[in-house]
Amino acid sequence: MLGLDAIELARIQFAFTVSFHIIFPAFSIGLASYLAVLNGLHLWTGKDIYLRLFNYWKTIFAVAFGMGVVSGIVMSYQFGTNWSVFSDKAGPVIGPLMGYEVLSAFFLEAGFLGVMLFGREKVGARAHFFATLMVAIGTLGSAFWILSVNSWMQTPQGHGINEVGQFIPLDWWAIVFNPSFPYRLVHMVLAAYLTTALVVGAVGGLHLLRDRMDQGARVMFAMAMGMLIVVAPLQILAGDFHGLNTLEHQPAKIAAMEGHFESHPEGGAPLILFGLPNAATETVDYAVQIPYLSSLILTHDLTSPLPGLADFPVDERPPVAIVFWSFRIMVALGFAMLGLGIWALVARMRGNLYDRKWLHRAAIVMGPSGFVAVLAGWITTEVGRQPWTVYGLLSTNDSVAPVEAAAVASSLVAFILVYFMLFGAGTYYILRLMNKRLADRIPLTSIGPIRTAGITPAPAVDDKFIPVE
Amino acid sequence: MILDLAFIWAGLIAFAVLAYVILDGFDLGVGILFPFLRSTADKDLAMNTVAPVWDGNETWLVLGGGGLFAVFPLAYAVVMPALYVPIIVMLLALVFRGVAFEFRWRTQRGKFLWDISFAFGSIMAAFAQGIALGALVQGIAVEGRAYAGGNWDWLTPFSILTGVALVAGYALMGASWLVMKTDGPLRAAARRMAVWTGAVTIALVGLVSLITPFLNPLYLDRWFGFPNVLFSVFVPAAILAAMLVFIKGLRDNRDAWPFLATVALFVLSFIGLGISFYPYMVPPSLTIWDVAAPDESLWFLLAGALVLVPMILAYTGYAYWVFRGKVDPAGGYH
Numbered sequence: 102m103l104g105l106d107a108i109e110l111a112r113i114q115f116a117f118t119v120s121f122h123i124i125f126p127a128f129s130i131g132l133a134s135y136l137a138v139l140n141g142l143h144l145w146t147g148k149d150i151y152l153r154l155f156n157y158w159k160t161i162f163a164v165a166f167g168m169g170v171v172s173g174i175v176m177s178y179q180f181g182t183n184w185s186v187f188s189d190k191a192g193p194v195i196g197p198l199m200g201y202e203v204l205s206a207f208f209l210e211a212g213f214l215g216v217m218l219f220g221r222e223k224v225g226a227r228a229h230f231f232a233t234l235m236v237a238i239g240t241l242g243s244a245f246w247i248l249s250v251n252s253w254m255q256t257p258q259g260h261g262i263n264e265v266g267q268f269i270p271l272d273w274w275a276i277v278f279n280p281s282f283p284y285r286l287v288h289m290v291l292a293a294y295l296t297t298a299l300v301v302g303a304v305g306g307l308h309l310l311r312d313r314m315d316q317g318a319r320v321m322f323a324m325a326m327g328m329l330i331v332v333a334p335l336q337i338l339a340g341d342f343h344g345l346n347t348l349e350h351q352p353a354k355i356a357a358m359e360g361h362f363e364s365h366p367e368g369g370a371p372l373i374l375f376g377l378p379n380a381a382t383e384t385v386d387y388a389v390q391i392p393y394l395s396s397l398i399l400t401h402d403l404t405s406p407l408p409g410l411a412d413f414p415v416d417e418r419p420p421v422a423i424v425f426w427s428f429r430i431m432v433a434l435g436f437a438m439l440g441l442g443i444w445a446l447v448a449r450m451r452g453n454l455y456d457r458k459w460l461h462r463a464a465i466v467m468g469p470s471g472f473v474a475v476l477a478g479w480i481t482t483e484v485g486r487q488p489w490t491v492y493g494l495l496s497t498n499d500s501v502a503p504v505e506a507a508a509v510a511s512s513l514v515a516f517i518l519v520y521f522m523l524f525g526a527g528t529y530y531i532l533r534l535m536n537k538r539l540a541d542r543i544p545l546t547s548i549g550p551i552r553t554a555g556i557t558p559a560p561a562v563d564d565k566f567i568p569v570e
Numbered sequence: 571m572i573l574d575l576a577f578i579w580a581g582l583i584a585f586a587v588l589a590y591v592i593l594d595g596f597d598l599g600v601g602i603l604f605p606f607l608r609s610t611a612d613k614d615l616a617m618n619t620v621a622p623v624w625d626g627n628e629t630w631l632v633l634g635g636g637g638l639f640a641v642f643p644l645a646y647a648v649v650m651p652a653l654y655v656p657i658i659v660m661l662l663a664l665v666f667r668g669v670a671f672e673f674r675w676r677t678q679r680g681k682f683l684w685d686i687s688f689a690f691g692s693i694m695a696a697f698a699q700g701i702a703l704g705a706l707v708q709g710i711a712v713e714g715r716a717y718a719g720g721n722w723d724w725l726t727p728f729s730i731l732t733g734v735a736l737v738a739g740y741a742l743m744g745a746s747w748l749v750m751k752t753d754g755p756l757r758a759a760a761r762r763m764a765v766w767t768g769a770v771t772i773a774l775v776g777l778v779s780l781i782t783p784f785l786n787p788l789y790l791d792r793w794f795g796f797p798n799v800l801f802s803v804f805v806p807a808a809i810l811a812a813m814l815v816f817i818k819g820l821r822d823n824r825d826a827w828p829f830l831a832t833v834a835l836f837v838l839s840f841i842g843l844g845i846s847f848y849p850y851m852v853p854p855s856l857t858i859w860d861v862a863a864p865d866e867s868l869w870f871l872l873a874g875a876l877v878l879v880p881m882i883l884a885y886t887g888y889a890y891w892v893f894r895g896k897v898d899p900a901g902g903y904h
Binding site for chain 2: 139163164167168170171172173174175178181182185188190191193194196197199200201202203204205207208209210211212213214215216218219224262265267270271273344402503505508509515516519524526530533534
């Protein structure tokens with residue numbers, strides 16, 4: 102296909118399937134926790150609205166989760182079909198970690214999902230809350246093990262290598278809690294929570310624009326914006342720590358992210374805001390830069406040395422332009438999320454959170470930004486890790502399966518067609534579910550638990566009124 | 571050797587695969603029978619018998635594959651490229667099928683499309699799994715630590731036969747599951763389907779069993795060498811007994827019996843396969859010890875598995891218990 106060889110095709114296939122897959126966990130990790138919170142709030146306060154919100158988001162979760170499961174099964178087998186040499190060599194180390202994911206997390210989610218979706222009448226409110234909690238814990242457990250695997254591939258330690266070239270586990274504690282793991286895990290879980298908060302906020306904003314007396318929309322919007330203002334700053338902090346960690350363990354990746362071709366042995370590296378990295382001439386064309394700032398951000402010190410790509414052999418440098426740009430997209434979206442959170446906080450303090458149409462519109466626009474940021478972040482870290490599968494030890498070229506290019510090409514085409522067709526339909530159904538009203542209004546006589554400042558009396562008879570189900 | 575880790579793990583992986591075959595077998599079977607269900611109401615009901623549990627069932631497939639990767643990485647690295655085409659077909663089919671569980675409730679106009687997707691996906695997934703099994707039984711060419719054959723080595727009359735046999739077997743399991751879980755016209759239709767899928771399955775299983783020993787001298791010796799032949803008689807005899815239970819259950823309206831008998835049939839066939847295979851993981855060249863990961867890997871995962879597998883069985887059992895009995899046509903969360 103297009104003159105590509107088996108390894109390039111395998112890389113494209115992996116990138117495509119994993120990018121598609123990550124969308125769903127990024128959403129379902131956060132949504133599972135949100136469902137557990139809603140279910141718990143209902144149990145605790147007895148308020149009807151939380152159960153109605155739970156049922157609303159439960160259906161959306163079920164559709165997204167189904168797509169996550171099937172695309173995840175594809176991932177679990179792709180290691181063998183396309184990257185069999187990698188599987189043979191790294192299997193003894195990462196295989197058991199993935200085994201633990203299945204045993205401790207995957208079964209938990211899947212086992213309690215049925216009870217969560219179908220079983221409330223059969224098991225009662227408390228057991229139903231427990232099932233929801235188990236699904237949420239399962240999604241987090243999945244994140245724990247998968248990020249442990251990914252982090253070990255980025256910053257491997259605790260292993261030896263045997264006579265047939267396999268990685269041999271020596272110290273499991275060191276393998277699981279490898280140097281980049283805590284940062285990566287926190288960054289990803291926060292990203293999932295942000296992604297969900299942005300989606301919930303967008304749906305709340307949409308329904309507020311249609312009817313700002315919609316109680317469900319108010320609860321959604323208030324909860325989502327509250328989550329945003331707490332998590333967005335934490336995420337920026339976590340990202341900064343993660344960056345320091347990457348500088349320590351994967352300096353070539355940081356150099357590519359920053360667009361630093363030349364090294365700065367005495368510090369003082371400028372922050373290149375924008376520009377066009379040019380790997381051929383080893384310069385960033387049309388660069389807009391702020392002096393000293395890169396050194397300050399990355400080392401928290403103006404004079405610490407900063408390596409550049411020039412310090413690495415050409416064949417050990419990641420593709421600069423992709424990493425440079427994906428990193429900027431992620432950071433820019435992160436700050437936009439913080440901005441939205443601040444805006445909503447100000448509106449809340451002024452008591453007009455539900456009246457600010459432009460805020461609601463902004464929340465809708467920002468709805469998908471979590472997904473884009475997650476994708477950009479993964480592209481940054483995965484492309485930035487090239488040309489290695491196990492950083493510094495096993496190259497991507499040496500990991501690929503002995504499968505003919507024609508087979509990989511046809512399966513790639515099949516995956517692209519099927520994924521766009523089926524997941525396109527799924528996205529359409531999810532959007533349609535989100536478009537559906539929660540169908541109740543705040544009664545004018547008794548104002549609900551939500552902040553109510555700024556409410557103007559609506560006409561007594563309103564043709565938009567939809568009775569409570 | 572008392573504590574042979576590779577042996578223990580081979581047993582655990584075999585258990586995971588068997589659990590998968592039985593659990594996803596009946597829900598794939600419901601999908602395979604979908605085109606033969608007449609009314610939309612029957613289809614809705616049939617789907618709702620498996621909707622709360624299919625996800626957990628399919629997780630055993632991930633455990634089978636993931637477990638192989640974890641404890642027998644070389645087998646994983648050899649088998650997956652050898653079975654590239656059937657594995658990819660199975661994965662894509664499972665995608666088609668899995669999304670249908672939610673999608674078909676989200677549309678009226680497009681519902682028939684997701685019915686097709688569910689049925690087609692179930693049939694193709696079952697067929698691909700059967701082909702993969704047949705190809706593995708025939709043997710896989712290995713050189714050094716990698717697969718040494720071509721893209722199409724798996725495609726033989728025998729693997730096609732095992733593919734068809736597995737589709738029939740899953741359909742039988744799906745039919746007897748529906749007999750157990752439903753009432754009224756759907757149960758009546760399922761009983762009829764159980765009869766003819768049962769007949770086809772027994773014929774095909776018999777054919778596969780007759781051919782298998784002649785594929786590999788090792789299998790032949792295992793089954794017909796003395797004194798093994800004395801034990802070999804046990805398997806077909808037990809299968810015959812299971813079939814009698816199956817027929818009696820159908821005739822006497824004991825609705826759980828046919829399903830349990832079908833499960834027994836699958837367990838026995840699986841044991842039969844195990845007898846042929848052992849101690850090979852990838853016949854004809856790699857034994858379970860050749861492909862096992864180092865002891866450090868096996869210990870680490872075993873420690874967790876000993877705690878977690880009983881827990882999984884417990885809460886999986888709980889989930890099945892919650893949804894026990896005949897399914898209420900008015901149920902479901904949609």
